[in-house]
Amino acid sequence: MSIKNMTKEKNWSGQKLVSTDYLLFEAPREKHFMTGSEVLKEAIKRCTVDASVSYPITPQSEAAHLIGELWAEGYVGLYFRGENEFGVMSEVQGCAMAGARTVTTTSGPGTLRAMENFPTWSGTRIPCQLILMARGINSPLTIQPDNLEVSFLLETGCMIWYAENVQELFDMSIAAFTVAEKPDVHVPIITAVDGFFVSHTREAVMLPADDIALEPYDPYAAPLPPIDSEMPPGRFLRDPFVMKSNYISYATHASWQWEVRSAVERSKPYARHYLNGLVHTTGEENAELVFVACGTAVHQAKEGQRELAKLGIKSKVVKLRTIRPFPHAELLEATKNAKYIFVPEFNVVGWLDKEVRTSLYGKSDAKIVGRPRVAGGMSMPAEAILKEVFENTNLKGA
Amino acid sequence: MSVDIYKINPEFRDIMPQEIIDLEENATWAGESVEKRGINDLTDKKEILEEHSLCAGCPEAAALRYILAALPLPEETIIVNSTGCTSLMFPHIALHTVHSMFGNQNAVASGIKRTLDWRFPDKTKDVVVLAGDGATIDIGLDYTLQSFFRQEKITTICFDNEVYANTGGQESGSTPKGQVFKMAPKGKVFDKVPMWELAVTSGVAYSVKLTASAPKKVAKVLRESILIAREIGPTYIHLYTPCILEIGLAANEGLWEMKEQDKDRFDDFKYVSDEAADYLKKCKKEGLL
Numbered sequence: 001m002s003i004k005n006m007t008k009e010k011n012w013s014g015q016k017l018v019s020t021d022y023l024l025f026e027a028p029r030e031k032h033f034m035t036g037s038e039v040l041k042e043a044i045k046r047c048t049v050d051a052s053v054s055y056p057i058t059p060q061s062e063a064a065h066l067i068g069e070l071w072a073e074g075y076v077g078l079y080f081r082g083e084n085e086f087g088v089m090s091e092v093q094g095c096a097m098a099g100a101r102t103v104t105t106t107s108g109p110g111t112l113r114a115m116e117n118f119p120t121w122s123g124t125r126i127p128c129q130l131i132l133m134a135r136g137i138n139s140p141l142t143i144q145p146d147n148l149e150v151s152f153l154l155e156t157g158c159m160i161w162y163a164e165n166v167q168e169l170f171d172m173s174i175a176a177f178t179v180a181e182k183p184d185v186h187v188p189i190i191t192a193v194d195g196f197f198v199s200h201t202r203e204a205v206m207l208p209a210d211d212i213a214l215e216p217y218d219p220y221a222a223p224l225p226p227i228d229s230e231m232p233p234g235r236f237l238r239d240p241f242v243m244k245s246n247y248i249s250y251a252t253h254a255s256w257q258w259e260v261r262s263a264v265e266r267s268k269p270y271a272r273h274y275l276n277g278l279v280h281t282t283g284e285e286n287a288e289l290v291f292v293a294c295g296t297a298v299h300q301a302k303e304g305q306r307e308l309a310k311l312g313i314k315s316k317v318v319k320l321r322t323i324r325p326f327p328h329a330e331l332l333e334a335t336k337n338a339k340y341i342f343v344p345e346f347n348v349v350g351w352l353d354k355e356v357r358t359s360l361y362g363k364s365d366a367k368i369v370g371r372p373r374v375a376g377g378m379s380m381p382a383e384a385i386l387k388e389v390f391e392n393t394n395l396k397g398a
Numbered sequence: 399m400s401v402d403i404y405k406i407n408p409e410f411r412d413i414m415p416q417e418i419i420d421l422e423e424n425a426t427w428a429g430e431s432v433e434k435r436g437i438n439d440l441t442d443k444k445e446i447l448e449e450h451s452l453c454a455g456c457p458e459a460a461a462l463r464y465i466l467a468a469l470p471l472p473e474e475t476i477i478v479n480s481t482g483c484t485s486l487m488f489p490h491i492a493l494h495t496v497h498s499m500f501g502n503q504n505a506v507a508s509g510i511k512r513t514l515d516w517r518f519p520d521k522t523k524d525v526v527v528l529a530g531d532g533a534t535i536d537i538g539l540d541y542t543l544q545s546f547f548r549q550e551k552i553t554t555i556c557f558d559n560e561v562y563a564n565t566g567g568q569e570s571g572s573t574p575k576g577q578v579f580k581m582a583p584k585g586k587v588f589d590k591v592p593m594w595e596l597a598v599t600s601g602v603a604y605s606v607k608l609t610a611s612a613p614k615k616v617a618k619v620l621r622e623s624i625l626i627a628r629e630i631g632p633t634y635i636h637l638y639t640p641c642i643l644e645i646g647l648a649a650n651e652g653l654w655e656m657k658e659q660d661k662d663r664f665d666d667f668k669y670v671s672d673e674a675a676d677y678l679k680k681c682k683k684e685g686l687l
Contacts, residue, residue, distance in 0.1 A: 003518055077516045082505065083544035088540070090502035094509020097496060098476075099517055101510075111563055120499055227510060227524065229400040229474050229492045234421070235448075235492040 001074040003050075006216065011048045013075045015213035020178040022172060024274060027208035039166045039205055040105075040131060041066035043173040046213045047187040050077040050100035052373075053091040055084060058143045059195040060105040060133040080376040085110040089117035096126035096188075099219030099226035101177060103128065107195055108142075111149045116397065121188040122157030122260045123343035125224050127180035127217070128188050130158075131173060134295075135195040136376055144377025145196045147295060150323070151351035159189040159267055160324040161178040161275070162294040166203040169193050172321075175274035177214065183221045185267045187260060189341075192323075194346060197296040264325050271322055278327035281334050283309075283316035289395060290366070292331065292356050294320045297344045297380060304344075304385030311397030313389075320352070328359050338366040340393050344385060348375045367392070401427040403514055404492070419493050420444040428471045437467045437613045446472055448490040452483060455649025457656060458557050458639040461610035462487055463543040465555065467527070468617035470686070476514070478507040480533035483564045483641075484557055501538030504545035505528045507552045509575040524553070524624050531558040531572035535593050539571075544595075546600035546632045553627045555595060555620075559686050567644040574663060579644070594667050597634035601622075603627075603674040607667035609638035611656035611665040618687075625681050626674045633674075637662040 005012040018027070023046060040063045040235070044052070050069065054064035077100070082088035085106055096101040106114060121128065121279050132153075136146035153160060161176060162171040170185035178387060180189040193199060219226035225233070245389030272278055283305045291301035298319040306316045318334045320327060335341055341364070343353040360368070371388040374380045389395060401577060404415055404422050425444040426435045439445075446466040452459045460485070469475050479488045481500035488495050500505045507527045513525040535543050542554060561579055562568040569582035571591040578585050594607040604626045606619045607671040616637065623633035640655045642648070647655055656664075670678065681687045 003516060004519060050516060051509070053509070078512050080512070083540055086502065087505040087541050087544060090505035091509040093498060094478075094496075094506040095513045096509075097506075098510040098513035100509075100513040105538075116499055117502075124498075225494075227476055228402065228497055228514060228517065229476060232403040234404050234473075234494070235489075290537070342599050348597060 003077065011213050011216060012077070015046070015048070015211055017048070017215050018212045019272065020175065020214060023208060023212060023214060024165065024174060027212060029208050030204035032205050032207050033202055034166065034205060035202050036166045036169050036193055037062040037066060037200070037288065039170045040173060041070060042207055042210065043170045044103060045070055045075050045210055046208070047174055047177055048101065048213045048216045048224055049075070049103055051095035051102040052076055052079045052219065052391045053082045053095065053104050054079065054090045055082050055088045055106070055110065057085070057107045057110040058106040059135055059199045060131070063105045063131060063133065063199065067105070085114035086117065089114040089121070092128050093117060093121055093124065093126060096128040097124060097227045099217070099228050101181070101217035103131065105131040105133065107133045108137050108149050112137060112152060115152065117381055118153060118156035118158055118188070123256065125186050125222070125260070125263070126188055127177070127186050129173065129176050129180060130190045132192040133195040133199045134189050134192055142219040142376055145194050146346055146375045146377065147192070147194060148347040148349060150192055151347070151349055153190060154324065154351065155237040155263065157187065157192070157257070158324065159187055159264050160192060161189065161271075161322050162192045163198065164295060164298045164319060166198060166201065167205045169198060170205060171205065171283055172241045172275065172397065174214065177217070179267050179274060181217055182267070183271055184222050185263050185270065188264045188380040192295065193378070194296040255259070268325050271325070275321050275331070278320070279334055280319045280321065281316055285312035285316065286337050287316040288337060289313065289315040289362070289389065289393065290335050290338040290341050290395070291315065292320065292335070292343050293317065293345070294323060294352060295346065297346055300380040300382065301344050301385060303382040304389070307382045307386055313395050313397055323355070326355060326359060329354065331359055332363055335364055335366060336359065338364065341366045341368045342388060343368065343370045344380060344383070345370070345373050346375060346380065348373060401429045404473070411684040417448055418495055424491070427473045427590070429473055435467065435469070437464050437470070437617045439467050439636055446492045447487065448492065448577045450487045450488060450490050453649070455642060455652050457642070457652040458483055458559065458609050459487065461557060461616060461637055461639045464610065464613045464616045465620050466491065468620045470621055471522060471524055473647035474522055475526060476510055478503050478510065478525065478527045480538065481564070482530035483559070484528060484530055486564070494640050501533050502541055503527045503533060503538060504541040504550070504552070504554060507549045508545050508548065511550060522628060524628065526624065527552055527554040529556065530571045531556055531560060532562045535571045535591050542597065543600045546597060546602050546634070549601060551627050552632060553623045554632065555634050556634070557639045558636055559639050559642050560590070561644045563641040563644055590663065594634065594636040598669045601631070602634045603631040603671045605636070605667070605669040606634070607636040607664055609656035609660050609664045611653060611660055621687060622678055625686060626677060629677055630671070630674045
């Protein structure tokens with residue numbers, strides 16, 4: 001396998017190169033039945049990926065094995081197991097800085113071990129993709145589904161998208177490369193799913209054929225030159241401004257960080273296109289009772305919505321598909337008739353509840369209730385949702 | 399050819415600083431020079447290192463000048479750095495360089511090297527890691543050794559000044575036993591970490607310990623290590639560049655300190671694997687050394 005086998009029409013593995021629009025919206029699809037880990041392999045297979053670095057941690061290990069198989073099969077350019085997640089994310093940074101379309105996966109404690117890398121990724125403006133299969137964080141020791149780790153990533157300057165199910169993981173992880181690599185965006189993207197609930201659950205999914213794949217990444221369209229000695233300037237700086245104590249150095253650092261966050265905001269039009277909107281809503285459009293959620297909590301909220309409908313209570317579910325950038329306008333629009341907003345979450349801190357409150361502060365009169373909150377691997381049955389609704393509203397079933 | 403990235407757009411030539419024009423006109427790039435680059439160029443050629451911001455008389459600055467002058471293929475060389483005194487010099491190097499974080503330099507370099515080999519299968523791209531003893535041996539030991547285990551084809555250079563100098567003089571793993579530094583107010587209680595030996599145990603094809611007292615020797619070791627890293631496997635250079643500030647020497651005393659240590663903690667250590675030794679012989683025959 002060599003990059004030299006790539007032509008204008010085909011990538012190095014012989015797949016026909018197509019646009020993201022064609023791959024996501026136009027190519028005929030067939031029904032398959034697979035887990036989140038398996039569907040990720042199918043997505044990466046169709047993305048002309050140059051590089052992937054892996055490390056074992058439950059529940060993302062299988063996805064990482066399967067990307068390795070893609071390398072062995074000739075679809076992914078380079079692949080190896082790193083020494084630990086801090087090393088892996090540094091290796092990913094090296095790959096991406098040198099001009100590779102790069103993907104990796106991690107979970108829970110691995111995410112925290114790698115933490116210093118994420119703001120460094122966004123600061124170096126690399127468009128790599130991290131597939132995050134969220135799990136609990138120690139202590140006590142846990143391997144169960146829980147998305148507390150996402151709260152640690154919110155201010156890293158990386159984009160964060162959240163997929164509800166296996167199908168969304170497939171479509172999002174393809175769109176993610178395209179949006180992250182836009183020259184006016186060009187920041188890392190974290191595509192999150194709830195571990196086990198998505199990574200290990202088999203669902204029906206619609207997939208395009210596997211003989212087509214995304215156009216390759218063009219590092220020479222990046223806002224910063226790739227580290228390959230092929231593009232000017234030969235020297236990037238003249239002075240080590242970060243080490244100096246003067247206004248210019250402070251202003252440089254501050255404006256750079258603002259620019260990273262502006263770049264994340266600039267991804268919105270692209271994300272609206274490729275994701276068919278930053279939020280999706282289901283249920284009664286004008287309901288006074290609204291659930292705002294992401295990931296599999298959306299799925300549970302929808303079940304709650306159906307149960308409530310049986311009791312004659314109208315409700316609506318607002319699924320946030322991007323967390324960074326946060327869909328402020330879409331959330332405000334979707335909750336404009338709300339009297340009650342519930343934010344069901346799979347963690348103890350209620351990070352999404354805080355996000356929703358911050359976003360709607362001064363703009364909505366709705367009572368916001370950050371419940372139910374389950375964690376540590378507990379499930380969120382519809383009954384738990386209904387119980388919170390009845391305890392915190394004056395809504396009564398027929 | 400990558401040397402083209404140093405060519406100035408004629409439209410902008412009149413506003414270019416002299417140092418940039420000099421890089422185009424009077425630096426030695428391997429691609430265009432018939433003669434071998436080397437430290438002799440330091441006298442009359444444009445250096446790849448512009449003025450630096452280290453202390454006056456710092457041996458580390460001298461060592462970096464020798465290294466940059468001796469790179470066999472500078473226009474195809476990526477240098478990966480870590481946090482420390484060296485990161486003050488890095489922005490002054492006219493090559494593609496990376497400062498990522500503290501300690502992860504060999505991991506970043508691994509990703510860069512593998513990607514460049516993937517993207518440019520017909521080109522030689524050298525990746526060199528250059529970091530201090532704190533970065534190489536303490537906070538980054540895992541990543542240093544793991545890159546050796548994985549046989550990453552990179553050259554790792556440790557500028558050992560036996561102290562965390564940039565943060566104000568704290569004990570490092572590379573500090574000799576008994577030395578009083580900050581964070582070791584009663585003197586360091588364990589021995590200097592023999593990194594050059596750990597490198598051999600960890601699978602490098604070439605490991606050398608030396609001081610920067612003899613420029614030509616530094617240049618020779620650097621060329622050998624880069625050539626071996628291209629073909630055979632990881633190489634390691636452990637270079638003594640004393641922190642004259644922290645051990646209380648004057649600006650003109652660094653050289654004498656290195657000469658002293660040539661006979662003591664930095665007496666000769668050179669390991670060359672059989673395969674690397676054969677390859678060096680071949681390089682000599684072909685005129686690469």
